[in-house]
Amino acid sequence: MVDYHIGVVFQALQCPQNYxxxxxxxxxxxxxxxxxxxxxxxxxxxxxxxxxxxKPMSRVNFATGVYEPFKNGGTNEDALKRFAKLLSEERRRRTARSPNAKSV
Incomplete structure (x- = not known):
């Protein structure tokens, strides 16, 4: 149920790729x-x-409640690598904008 509800929230916010x-x-x-x-x-x-x-990456189909393979999603390992890169880039951007950021 948690996966379904959180997935719906991310879908409504138009950013399902972030979940x-x-x-x-x-x-x-x-x-x-x-x-x-x-x-x-x-x-x-x-x-x-x-x-x-x-295993192939899968997502819940909100119409059926059944997990289905995510087209072009690759494996869960691929998805984790993409997500880690996304988080790393976001942190880098936030750190660069921070008034307390020190130049390297």
């Missing part, structure tokens, strides 16, 4: 629990995360 959520709704057992911090489970979670990075 990125990567999740796996298929987790079961201990790997789906937030309370199991055993070494084995943490290693399993790491593997889940690595696999998620390789």
């Amino acid at each position: 990125l959520r990567i999740q796996d709704d298929t987790l079961i057992g201990t790997v789906a629990s937030t309370d199991v911090a055993t070494k084995e489970n943490l290693q399993n979670l790491e593997e889940v995360g690595k696999a998620l990075l390789k």
Whole structure:
């Protein structure tokens, strides 16, 4: 529900490209629990995360509520790299405009 509602907000603000959520709704057992911090489970979670990075980027279809592959979105890893670059550039711009910015 959170993904759906936040996605609608970003869509209404005409900036859906600024919203990125990567999740796996298929987790079961201990790997789906937030309370199991055993070494084995943490290693399993790491593997889940690595696999998620390789999956195609997807977004929720607001008409159906179903996740669908995002055309030309690439993988989740590609999306994270693009998003990190966007955030880095935004910080650089804000720092440059700051009255407290020091020249480098």
